[in-house]
Amino acid sequence: MKRMLVLENGEFFVGCGFGSERDIVGEVVFTTGMTGYQETLSDPSYCGQIVTFTYPLVGNYGINRDDFESILPSVNGVVVREVCDCPSNFRKEMSFHEFLKIKNIPGISGIDTRKLTKIIRQYGTLKGLICSTKEEPSKMVELLKTTSLRRDQVALVSTKTPYPSPGRGHRVVLVDFGMKHGILRELNKRDCDVVVVPYHTTAKEIMLLNPDGVMLSNGPGDPKDVPEAIEMVQSLLGKVPIFGICLGHQLFALACGAETEKLKFGHRGSNHPVKDLSSDKVYLTSQNHSYTVTHDSIEHTDLTVTHVALNDGTIEGLRHNNYPAFTVQYHPEASPGPEDANELFDQFLTLMDETKKKRGDFACQNV
Structure with a gap:
């Protein structure tokens, strides 16, 4: 044919x-x-x-x-x-x-x-x-x-109703913008008690679930087409640890005052080298995105660039200077692809532990 x-x-x-x-x-x-x-x-x-x-x-x-x-x-x-x-x-x-x-x-x-x-x-x-x-x-x-072309891709692929993926560890609310099951698999592997929620869930609704941390998933399309998610992230900053992946990374950047733009032909594949600026270590990563956070827009925010792509110098990771929050543009769950960056999920667990300890110490000081 x-x-x-x-x-x-x-x-x-x-x-x-x-x-x-x-x-x-x-x-x-x-x-x-x-x-x-x-x-x-x-x-x-x-x-x-x-x-x-x-x-x-x-x-x-x-x-x-x-x-x-x-x-x-x-x-x-x-x-x-x-x-x-x-x-x-x-x-x-x-x-x-x-x-x-x-x-x-x-x-x-x-x-x-x-x-x-x-x-x-x-x-x-x-x-x-x-x-x-x-x-x-x-x-x-x-x-x-x-x-x-349609611009409501996130609405098409996000879950329509919340659902649990039970564990006995940290309570993580996973916001589904088009979540790959690999993200859920990595959280379950670490015994996290996960609640997956739709993309339009509000910050108030998320906090009512009493999370130890919030995960912002990957997803399709232009992050500026999901303004409700940007508003949700802004309201969560400082209240709970945040870890964002791919689209979640871009939404986090927009929520913090940075800008995004469309790449000429995007990054897609399982062989993209990324450099961790704190350790000078290079990871081979899996990627799938059309948009990137612009370098110039970071200067007037409370964000620090943590990772860059070696092929074109684009931003691949961010950390908030004042709040427990970090993001990466690539896929540490790596399906398909190498598992070099899998340790980021462990870093997220450590961040939740440290945040709970600080809050506990603060509460004791004020008794």
Whole structure:
């Protein structure tokens, strides 16, 4: 089945369709990971996007029940050079094609993904359309130019109601902006008593849950499209320890008076080097984001930059100078990706311990 990928700049590619046969529009991005396609497909931060895999062969170990980062994938479409029809893995339950078919996600193979990636790097992320070759490419380009992409991705992927993930340790309220299950898994591994809440939960509602700490999750889209979350973080500052990841990092920065901007083609993949400025240690990290906190905007805030990306110098971590709060742009839960930065979850637990001790000492002094 011949299919076509049309870009808003007028270029188009013809390949073979797999997965769903429906037409789909989305923002075309690329990811550089060599493995982890199942985690990538199920990462809610890809909501509304057509994901191009730069690694030439995808699907060779199939799909299994254990490697999902969400129950329902949010990606709009998939572009690959070659898709494996006969995967080999003892955990395999279905093929890549079968999974996309079930989830109604269109894919296209036989594409020169190297050329496509170079186009994205030149022009930035572009709107794209996967459709039948019966369509006239020029008409599809005009359609793309008049099509607006949705900006309510966080509302689409966030949980609709709060739910617990019980433990006997620290009470952590995890605000779900498009949470990867890896974050919840790392907190549960440390016996945290987690309550997952929707993105629009207010600071007052969060504090009524009596948290020892608040986790701001990853998620899709522009952080400025979630003003209620910015207001919530502002109200929580100083009241409870905060740890933010990815979109949570950007929302935290905005709440503290910094600014964000869209990157030309974003960071996506499991091999991005990040430097910890306090230790000079370099981590290999998993990343998936389109926006970044701007350097200039940090100068007039109470924030300190703690990590930077070695590839382009963008901000990868922040710490508040006065309150127990820190964030990172990358994914320390690393699914897929290296686990170099997994220790950040332990730092969060230490921060909660120290905060509780300080409050206890203060209460004793005032008895």
